[in-house]
Amino acid sequence: xxxxxxxxxxxxxxxxxxxxxxxxxxxxxxxxxxxxxxxxxxxxxxxxxxxxxxxxxxxxxxxxxxxxxxxxxxxxxxxxxxxxxxxxxxxxxxxxxxxxxxxxxxxxxxxxxxxxxxxxxxxxxxxxxxxxxxxxxxxxxxxxxxxxxxxxxxxxxxxxxxxxxxxxxxxxxxxxxxxxxxxxxxxxxxxxxxxxxxxxxxxxxxxxxxxxxxxxxxxxxxxxxxxxxxxxxxxxxxxxxxxxxxxxxxxxxxxxxxxxxxxxxxxxxxxxxxxxxxxxxxxxxxxxxxxxxxxxxx
Amino acid sequence: xxxxxxxxxxxxxxxxxxxxxxxxxxxxxxxxxxxxxxxxxxxxxxxxxxxxxxxxxxxxxxxxxxxxxxxxxxxxxxxxxxxxxxxxxxxxxxxxxxxxxxxxxxxxxxxxxxxxxxxxxxxxxxxxxxxxxxxxxxxxxxxxxxxxxxxxxxxxxxxxxxxxxxxxxxxxxxxxxxxxxxxxxxxxxxxxxxxxxxxxxxxxxxxxxxxxxxxxxxxxxxxxxxxxxxxxxxxxxxxxxxxxxxxxxxxxxxxxxxxxxxxxxxxxxxxxxxxxxxxxxxxxxxxxxxxxxxxxxxxxxxxxxxxxxxxxxxxxxxxxxxxxxxxxxxxxxxxxxxxxxxxxxxxxxxxxxxxxxxxxxxxxxxxxxxxxxxxxxxxxxxxxxxxxxxxxxxxxxxxxxxxxxxxxxxxxxxxxxxxxxxxxxxxxxxxxxxxxxxxxxxxxxxxxxxxxxxxxxxxxxxxxxxxxxxxxxxxxxxxxxxxxxxxxxxxxxxxxxxxxxxxxxxxxxxxxxxxxxxxxxxxxxxxxxxxxxxxxxxxxxxxxxxxxxxxxxxx
Numbered sequence: 077x078x079x080x081x082x083x084x085x086x087x088x089x090x091x092x093x094x095x096x097x098x099x100x101x102x103x104x105x106x107x108x109x110x111x112x113x114x115x116x117x118x119x120x121x122x123x124x125x126x127x128x129x130x131x132x133x134x135x136x137x138x139x140x141x142x143x144x145x146x147x148x149x150x151x152x153x154x155x156x157x158x159x160x161x162x163x164x165x166x167x168x169x170x171x172x173x174x175x176x177x178x179x180x181x182x183x184x185x186x187x188x189x190x191x192x193x194x195x196x197x198x199x200x201x202x203x204x205x206x207x208x209x210x211x212x213x214x215x216x217x218x219x220x221x222x223x224x225x226x227x228x229x230x231x232x233x234x235x236x237x238x239x240x241x242x243x244x245x246x247x248x249x250x251x252x253x254x255x256x257x258x259x260x261x262x263x264x265x266x267x268x269x270x271x272x273x274x275x276x277x278x279x280x281x282x283x284x285x286x287x288x289x290x291x292x293x294x295x296x297x298x299x300x301x302x303x304x305x306x307x308x309x310x311x312x313x314x315x316x317x318x319x320x321x322x323x324x325x326x327x328x329x330x331x332x333x334x335x336x337x338x339x340x341x342x343x344x345x346x347x348x349x350x351x352x353x354x355x356x357x358x359x360x361x362x363x364x365x366x367x368x369x370x371x372x373x374x
Numbered sequence: 375x376x377x378x379x380x381x382x383x384x385x386x387x388x389x390x391x392x393x394x395x396x397x398x399x400x401x402x403x404x405x406x407x408x409x410x411x412x413x414x415x416x417x418x419x420x421x422x423x424x425x426x427x428x429x430x431x432x433x434x435x436x437x438x439x440x441x442x443x444x445x446x447x448x449x450x451x452x453x454x455x456x457x458x459x460x461x462x463x464x465x466x467x468x469x470x471x472x473x474x475x476x477x478x479x480x481x482x483x484x485x486x487x488x489x490x491x492x493x494x495x496x497x498x499x500x501x502x503x504x505x506x507x508x509x510x511x512x513x514x515x516x517x518x519x520x521x522x523x524x525x526x527x528x529x530x531x532x533x534x535x536x537x538x539x540x541x542x543x544x545x546x547x548x549x550x551x552x553x554x555x556x557x558x559x560x561x562x563x564x565x566x567x568x569x570x571x572x573x574x575x576x577x578x579x580x581x582x583x584x585x586x587x588x589x590x591x592x593x594x595x596x597x598x599x600x601x602x603x604x605x606x607x608x609x610x611x612x613x614x615x616x617x618x619x620x621x622x623x624x625x626x627x628x629x630x631x632x633x634x635x636x637x638x639x640x641x642x643x644x645x646x647x648x649x650x651x652x653x654x655x656x657x658x659x660x661x662x663x664x665x666x667x668x669x670x671x672x673x674x675x676x677x678x679x680x681x682x683x684x685x686x687x688x689x690x691x692x693x694x695x696x697x698x699x700x701x702x703x704x705x706x707x708x709x710x711x712x713x714x715x716x717x718x719x720x721x722x723x724x725x726x727x728x729x730x731x732x733x734x735x736x737x738x739x740x741x742x743x744x745x746x747x748x749x750x751x752x753x754x755x756x757x758x759x760x761x762x763x764x765x766x767x768x769x770x771x772x773x774x775x776x777x778x779x780x781x782x783x784x785x786x787x788x789x790x791x792x793x794x795x796x797x798x799x800x801x802x803x804x805x806x807x808x809x810x811x812x813x814x815x816x817x818x819x820x821x822x823x824x825x826x827x828x829x830x831x832x833x834x835x836x837x838x839x840x841x842x843x844x845x846x847x848x849x850x851x852x853x854x855x856x857x858x859x860x861x862x863x864x865x866x867x868x869x870x871x872x873x874x875x876x877x878x879x880x881x882x883x884x885x886x887x888x889x890x891x892x893x894x895x896x897x898x899x900x901x902x903x904x905x906x907x908x909x910x911x912x913x914x915x916x917x918x919x920x921x922x923x924x925x926x927x928x929x
Binding site: 123124125127129130162163164165318322323324333334337338339340341342 | 640643660661710778779782783787789793
């Protein structure tokens with residue numbers, strides 16, 4: 077009986093994992109699609125202000141008729157589905173255009189840190205010497221600072237631009253990959269296939285690059301899904317405190333920042349919709365990473 | 375930190391403990407508290423510091439009242455001067471000498487009695503140029519007080535010593551001699567940068583290293599003869615004023631004022647609405663608009679001297695091309711900015727001097743006309759904006775990032791409008807300190823929007839001297855590197871012209887030239903507004919835009 081219940085529990089867990097995987101993949105796919113075509117399909121130019129400022133979204137009850145009106149062309153002007161902000165920007169257009177900048181920054185930063193981190197982690201794990209110890213302690217020091225504060229300082233020093241945000245995030249996320257890869261390399265280098273490769277006369281560098289590296293990348297790759305989500309969150313956070321992208325770039329954090337001061341006036345919509353978008357995206361990347369971990373790292 | 379309802383709630387709760395039990399106590403919410411009380415010190419340009427100075431100190435002259443505007447705010451009559459610490463005065467044209475008969479029986483907070491020595495001390499301190507920002511010297515120079523020349527910045531120690539240009543005749547008579555006739559004399563003496571110190575109190579704080587007590591006035595207090603005394607002062611938090619019941623103008627009705635720093639304007643709104651505070655300033659136009667009609671709260675304001683303009687630097691191409699500047703002037707949708715960014719609390723600025731100042735004229739300006747803008751751009755050699763991409767960096771419209779809530783809608787409208795005629799405009803928010811440094815010190819900002827320059831001296835000539843005269847001719851705040859021989863020469867004549875009509879005619883010519891050159895691109899004059907409890911009475915506007923608590927009372 078115990079075996080049956082264990083099997084049932086395992087099946088339930090697997091179903092839940094698969095369900096989360098589907099949710100994660102769906103959200104991430106949607107974000108990727110919006111990053112590709114969002115600005116092209118947005119009803120208004122996301123960086124051009126309209127004469128209508130601080131307009132609330134239409135009541136939900138009107139949405140079907142308005143939508144039908146848009147489809148049939150019977151409405152003169154496309155509705156502002158999510159309302160407009162204090163500058164007259166169409167919030168819906170900006171929400172669906174924002175993934176392009178957010179995802180670009182997150183992917184670029186994550187890609188850079190992944191490349192750098194895995195390479196350094198391989199060296200640190202495979203060739204242990206004073207130099208690699210110094211590298212690891214430096215990595216520890218970098219990780220001891222709060223990520224957000226460090227990112228703010230780096231962007232403030234380098235200047236407020238997309239490139240500098242990417243570099244700052246890449247620098248801050250690199251130690252994560254260094255540590256993950258290093259620990260995996262330490263485990264892999266004691267395996268038999270390494271001994272075998274060495275016995276066949278391969279140089280240590282060839283063994284590290286051709287045999288150990290491919291077998292040590294899984295944790296880093298799984299981690300990257302989570303890191304992308306947090307990079308989006310960090311990008312938004314930097315914009316929220318005025319250290320991120322420049323206005324009027326459509327970016328979720330910037331939109332929340334601009335809208336937050338209007339909440340006290342009863343204008344909830346400029347910050348709510350980008351808030352939901354960013355929460356859903358980070359959730360999507362997190363559950364996808366979790367599901368991948370269960371599938372491939374467990 | 376960004377605002378949040380949580381922060382506002384916490385702030386509101388903390389202020390509950392401070393809520394004013396006494397009917398004549400005022401809780402005043404501002405974006406900051408004074409960073410210094412020394413008008414020759416580093417904090418002199420900060421409006422909240424000026425608020426501290428004008429309530430603790432007293433001028434020689436002020437303006438009479440001219441009645442209230444539609445909002446109930448009492449306005450000054452710029453044509454009628456009133457003596458404050460001066461009781462009566464006369465002017466001898468032949469010797470360019472003003473004789474000031476000082477008020478007797480004026481008591482300061484420290485118990486000292488005002489007399490001529492305090493006036494002498496004040497001008498001697500100004501001429502010493504010993505502070506970080508020699509505002510007192512600058513104003514004396516603008517008023518053409520004799521020997522207040524740039525020589526004070528040289529190595530000659532004697533040039534920094536006060537001579538007979540400001541002379542004590544007896545304990546209550548002083549003469550001040552000008553180097554040349556200059557109509558700015560009386561207007562300048564109303565400005566906070568020449569308010570009078572209590573000599574005894576100041577000298578008690580002097581040290582060998584700091585004989586003019588800058589350290590004390592920067593950080594501790596300022597002995598003077600104003601309507602309020604300093605009770606306590608914690609920078610970045612709050613300052614408490616108590617009434618000077620011996621004030622010569624009558625004991626203040628409000629006995630205690632707590633000026634509290636609440637950086638986020640939205641939080642000031644929350645606390646004001648809760649009824650715990652009685653006065654809030656520098657709210658955004660949207661917030662002020664939202665408070666109209668709220669029970670128990672009054673929003674009042676005045677189109678005084680605050681304005682928004684676009685600054686195009688003459689040293690940076692393509693802004694050295696007048697056709698480009700004029701094209702931009704025709705491309706701005708002024709009414710849209712008034713309606714959508716200022717919610718009607720602004721009007722089109724049709725000049726380069728505040729429109730209620732003596733000497734203002736409204737030269738032919740630039741209406742919103744996209745076709746004309748495109749035609750001018752083509753005449754400038756950039757049809758439909760072709761060829762302007764090489765100047766993309768110059769077209770980054772700089773503004774103060776901390777003012778995003780206020781200026782954001784305006785800059786977005788401008789960016790959209792400029793793109794419509796093919797100008798590759800982008801936005802460049804930057805911290806206040808960086809903006810100020812680049813604008814006023816380095817003078818290298820190519821393109822910017824500015825809503826914080828106001829000529830405190832109430833005269834068109836003062837504005838011309840401050841902003842538009844060539845820098846080598848004394849244009850202290852000529853941030854766009856504008857230089858016109860016509861403006862420089864005409865101002866040199868107008869400055870010493872004793873006949874008001876002739877002087878005004880010259881000032882009109884100058885303003886016409888400035889507008890034709892688009893020296894600045896004036897956008898709007900916006901209202902200086904306050905939101906306050908409807909129990910608060912007596913709100914009055916002063917050209918420095920600081921509230922005088924002595925004007926106020928609580929029902």
